Amino acid sequence: MAVRGGIDLGGTKIQAIVVEEGTQPLGANRIPTPKQGGPPAVAEAIADALRAAALEAGMQPSDLAGVGVGSPGSIDNEAGTVTRALNVSPEWSGSFPLRDELRSRLDGAAIRLGNDVRVGTLAEVRLGAGRDRGSLIGVFWGTGVGSGVILDGKPWGGRGAAGEIGHMVVRLGGRTCTCGRQGCVEAYAGRKAMELRARKMVDHGSHTKLFEIMEERGREQLTSGIWARALEHEDKMATHLIDQAVAALAAGIASAVNLLDVEAVVIGGGLGTRLGEPYVERIRNEMQPHLFRDDRPPEVVGSALGDLGGALGAALLVG
Amino acid sequence: MAVRGGIDLGGTKIQAIVVEEGTQPLGANRIPTPKQGGPPAVAEAIADALRAAALEAGMQPSDLAGVGVGSPGSIDNEAGTVTRALNVSPEWSGSFPLRDELRSRLDGAAIRLGNDVRVGTLAEVRLGAGRDRGSLIGVFWGTGVGSGVILDGKPWGGRGAAGEIGHMVVRLGGRTCTCGRQGCVEAYAGRKAMELRARKMVDHGSHTKLFEIMEERGREQLTSGIWARALEHEDKMATHLIDQAVAALAAGIASAVNLLDVEAVVIGGGLGTRLGEPYVERIRNEMQPHLFRDDRPPEVVGSALGDLGGALGAALLVG
Numbered sequence: 001m002a003v004r005g006g007i008d009l010g011g012t013k014i015q016a017i018v019v020e021e022g023t024q025p026l027g028a029n030r031i032p033t034p035k036q037g038g039p040p041a042v043a044e045a046i047a048d049a050l051r052a053a054a055l056e057a058g059m060q061p062s063d064l065a066g067v068g069v070g071s072p073g074s075i076d077n078e079a080g081t082v083t084r085a086l087n088v089s090p091e092w093s094g095s096f097p098l099r100d101e102l103r104s105r106l107d108g109a110a111i112r113l114g115n116d117v118r119v120g121t122l123a124e125v126r127l128g129a130g131r132d133r134g135s136l137i138g139v140f141w142g143t144g145v146g147s148g149v150i151l152d153g154k155p156w157g158g159r160g161a162a163g164e165i166g167h168m169v170v171r172l173g174g175r176t177c178t179c180g181r182q183g184c185v186e187a188y189a190g191r192k193a194m195e196l197r198a199r200k201m202v203d204h205g206s207h208t209k210l211f212e213i214m215e216e217r218g219r220e221q222l223t224s225g226i227w228a229r230a231l232e233h234e235d236k237m238a239t240h241l242i243d244q245a246v247a248a249l250a251a252g253i254a255s256a257v258n259l260l261d262v263e264a265v266v267i268g269g270g271l272g273t274r275l276g277e278p279y280v281e282r283i284r285n286e287m288q289p290h291l292f293r294d295d296r297p298p299e300v301v302g303s304a305l306g307d308l309g310g311a312l313g314a315a316l317l318v319g
Numbered sequence: 320m321a322v323r324g325g326i327d328l329g330g331t332k333i334q335a336i337v338v339e340e341g342t343q344p345l346g347a348n349r350i351p352t353p354k355q356g357g358p359p360a361v362a363e364a365i366a367d368a369l370r371a372a373a374l375e376a377g378m379q380p381s382d383l384a385g386v387g388v389g390s391p392g393s394i395d396n397e398a399g400t401v402t403r404a405l406n407v408s409p410e411w412s413g414s415f416p417l418r419d420e421l422r423s424r425l426d427g428a429a430i431r432l433g434n435d436v437r438v439g440t441l442a443e444v445r446l447g448a449g450r451d452r453g454s455l456i457g458v459f460w461g462t463g464v465g466s467g468v469i470l471d472g473k474p475w476g477g478r479g480a481a482g483e484i485g486h487m488v489v490r491l492g493g494r495t496c497t498c499g500r501q502g503c504v505e506a507y508a509g510r511k512a513m514e515l516r517a518r519k520m521v522d523h524g525s526h527t528k529l530f531e532i533m534e535e536r537g538r539e540q541l542t543s544g545i546w547a548r549a550l551e552h553e554d555k556m557a558t559h560l561i562d563q564a565v566a567a568l569a570a571g572i573a574s575a576v577n578l579l580d581v582e583a584v585v586i587g588g589g590l591g592t593r594l595g596e597p598y599v600e601r602i603r604n605e606m607q608p609h610l611f612r613d614d615r616p617p618e619v620v621g622s623a624l625g626d627l628g629g630a631l632g633a634a635l636l637v638g
Contacts, residue, residue, distance in 0.1 A: 151475060
């Protein structure tokens with residue numbers, strides 16, 4: 001394959017890579033998603049990260065066959081816009097012409113946009129933990145909870161918005177989600193929702209090391225690494241919130257499996273990748289009592305591509 | 320098409336038809352599912368019903384191109400068996416050779432077995448409310464709650480057990496389902512689960528007209544007609560239980576739509592068909608707050624084939 005760029009645009013970080021084939025990038029750069037300046041600042045940061053990754057590979061953006069971008073929100077490939085990427089920036093409520101903004105910042109490079117979790121799932125099926133699987137759900141457990149659905153070896157997109165496993169209802173009348181609805185998987189398992197919950201519990205007098213660790217590390221939000229550290233310290237609040245997250249994820253994924261009876265489930269995303277196999281095993285075990293066909297559960301495995309899966313999948317958008 | 324038989328085997332009744340094409344049977348017969356005698360008694364009743372339907376069409380079973388049977392439980396078409404059709408008979412926990420048992424009772428007619436909800440959905444897509452829809456979920460609200468999933472115009476079966484929308488979790492740690500799991504859609508919306516709940520509420524001193532109406536009608540269980548009658552009487556318990564059923568169904572269906580983003584949802588089954596459009600409208604309205612893309616909900620419509628959908632779909636199994 002030609003040398004391509006790949007961008008994974010997340011709520012916490014922007015991962016840029018330059019890759020030729022396989023899963024080893026020729027160059028990579030990872031920077032925090034800017035919290036100020038809205039979509040234009042995000043476009044600027046993406047271009048910076050891609051230029052740095054290209055530089056590491058000894059190239060210029062204009063040397064690339066193209067750059068794929070995996071983004072949250074609704075993607076319109078005709079118009080080249082991304083709409084409502086609120087996990088990335090609270091100011092990203094409308095449509096932003098990300099394709100043209102990136103093209104002009106990257107010396108006219110060809111830009112392809114895709115849904116972040118769908119490209120991440122595609123990467124796992126083509127290059128990672130889902131190889132040779134005809135049907136699979138890729139679950140991305142991070143700032144939010146999204147999924148990609150592969151059926152008969154192909155991504156299933158529905159009318160353009162399939163895969164919202166994070167907004168399946170697992171507790172009618174339950175906790176309010178960051179989306180404003182109630183009882184969604186993401187209301188319990190999304191890192192953003194978990195942080196809001198933790199802050200509320202602290203306001204109500206509960207104790208936790210989560211925010212101490214955050215300050216020690218000079219961060220402004222609870223990253224996956226901070227959650228992992230607090231769990232290592234057996235922090236009660238972190239343990240409680242992660243227990244609830246695992247229970248909600250397991251119920252949501254099992255529900256999706258009861259509906260679709262897929263062969264495999266791949267768990268990735270920032271938190272999924274950071275917490276790793278012990279938590280994949282917990283999700284697998286907690287799915288079991290909800291599975292209608294509990295005699296032959298799907299294979300449940302961790303992402304093989306980890307943090308780079310989204311960017312590798314985005315690079316696959318460049319044909 | 321040739322003249323074919325179709326059987327819809329349900330927990331409450333057996334519907335047999337003989338049909339040539341379209342949706343108008345040449346003959347039809349409907350009998351209660353025998354509560355005694357286990358699978359052999361059910362096979363005998365199916366054969367009786369089919370013979371009666373053929374007689375009405377002026378034919379013998381041996382005149383038919385074949386007979387399709389839509390059945391609950393796990394279908395093995397190679398072996399010709401139906402396994403764990405516990406909604407049909409509490410004695411049907413193992414495998415029963417339904418194909419051969421019917422063939423010998425029906426003068427050697429060719430028998431084809433299919434999953435009840437999957438053939439019901441196929442009928443709605445080919446002949447009913449889902450015509451011209453590329454993607455659709457057919458929801459069958461009756462003794463249990465099942466569904467058929469149509470994607471790209473074709474049934475999606477997964478590894479053979481797709482469509483268990485009734486066992487999607489809508490309340491973590493919630494009511495115990497007839498399947499033994501907790502918080503499933505069917506725990507709130509399945510007619511069998513609702514009857515168990517009503518009997519328990521009566522045991523605890525609550526009042527209802529449900530069982531009076533049942534006795535007046537000389538029935539031994541709460542049929543869809545009895546629920547409908549109690550709702551007309553504004554019976555408090557019936558209203559409460561149906562409210563919970565609608566809420567659970569709406570959350571489960573909306574979750575499935577969030578995952579698959581299908582074009583349409585068809586509501587059928589014994590209760591769905593009996594309660595009709597006012598309740599389809601309630602389900603549609605109560606789905607709305609759970610839909611991630613609430614700006615363009617799927618079309619939600621009642622079954623066009625009603626009680627005959629299952630049998631018409633079963634007849635479609637005979638090619």
